[in-house]
Amino acid sequence: MTQDQGLRAAFYGRIGAFRYNVEFTLPGHGITALSGPSGCGKSTVLRCIAGLERSAEGYCHFNGRIWQDGRKFIPAWKRPVGFVFQHPSLFPHMSVRQNLVFGSPGNWRASLRSGFSEVVTILDLETLLDRNVTQLSGGEKQRVAIGRALLRRPLLLLMDEPLSALDQARKSRILPYLKAFSKRMNIPVLYISHDRKEIDYLTDRIILMDAGQTFNPSINHDMENTACRKYPVFSAPLLGE
Ligand SMILES: Nc1ncnc2c1ncn2[C@@H]1O[C@H](COP(=O)(O)OP(=O)(O)OP(=O)(O)O)[C@@H](O)[C@H]1O
Known part of the structure; x- marks a missing residue:
């Protein structure tokens, strides 16, 4: 795997009164969860990656290719991205x-x-x-x-709470399929969920958001602690992975 593989993104902008300021990386393989309280901006981040939303500032690079920077913006239909929503x-x-x-x-x-x-x-x-x-x-x-x-x-799959409309029994039946395809097809997945059990089963990589911001534990531990206090479903050891 080269250093260029995976996603590097930062989005700064606003939708109406909502301001977001996020920065994160995604490895070129496996499932990474994106979690945080309702309304913190998770779907907005996915839309920015897919090119369905254009943040005023920021950048988005995937496998070394520029999808967005100060000058360039590749439209959604030209990005090799799959999107799975809550309701099929x-x-x-x-x-x-x-x-x-x-x-x-x-x-x-x-x-x-x-x-x-x-x-x-x-x-x-x-x-x-x-x-x-x-x-x-x-x-x-x-x-x-x-x-x-x-x-x-x-080349990248974005999933926005794909199982949240299902009951626990159906969730349990579909989870192994998710794990299997990401492994067998080697596609990196960014997976929004609020469900700690689901995330624990699928991955140990998580990006946590709150109020339009991402928390990166390796950069800022104070922010990590604030995030865990406000959203205690996730503990510091998991975030510190
Ligand atoms: N089209 C829009 N116009 C105005 N505000 C919007 C629009 N879309 C989203 N927002 C606001 O942006 C914020 C982030 O919304 P977003 O859907 O990204 O959050 P989320 O974390 O995915 O929420 P949830 O977990 O409830 O799905 C919210 O405050 C929302 O009200």
């Missing part, structure tokens, strides 16, 4: 198979060549391929949404 937005009139290949680069044949069966196997979707998506459970729908994002061959 699948096309209800299409089958699982059709939803999976929708939007993947090239035609149907190309998507079959570029890892379709691998994604289907990792996410255990074989038996569901010909079903209409309206006939799926919430967890199955979310697996299809993840599969669709992966088939677009992203």
Whole structure:
């Protein structure tokens, strides 16, 4: 792995009255959690990385390429980023198979060549391929949404509370799939969650935010302590990893 791999980002800006001032790095592999109290700016950070939001100042470099700096801004559709949201937005009139290949680069044949069966196997979707998506459970729908994002061959996957709409039993069923794909496909993932158990299972790397700011324990321990007091679900040892 070279030093250039992964994401280096800093965003400074405001949306209405909300100000954000964040700076962080993401390694070129594995899952990193992004957590913090509701409204602290986590989704805003993901939107800035994806290019869906343009921060007034800052930078975003991925694997040595500039996505944003003082002069340059690569639009969202040109960034090799997959996005999975809290609620899967699948096309209800299409089958699982059709939803999976929708939007993947090239035609149907190309998507079959570029890892379709691998994604289907990792996410255990074989038996569901010909079903209409309206006939799926919430967890199955979310697996299809993840599969669709992966088939677009992203180099970075952003997940915004992908399991928060599911009950504990469904969460437990889908978590191993998340762990499996990040390992097997070697895609770095930035994963928003409030759920400590979920984060403990998936990763030991966490970026903590509060009130529009990131806390970097290796830079500023006072800020880390403030973060832990305000958001005690995370302890200092985890942050200090
Ligand atoms: N389009 C918008 N216009 C004005 N303010 C916005 C807009 N989108 C978000 N905000 C504000 O920006 C702040 C950060 O919102 P954001 O959705 O990034 O937080 P979050 O940490 O992801 O929250 P949650 O955990 O509740 O999803 C909030 O105060 C929110 O009200």
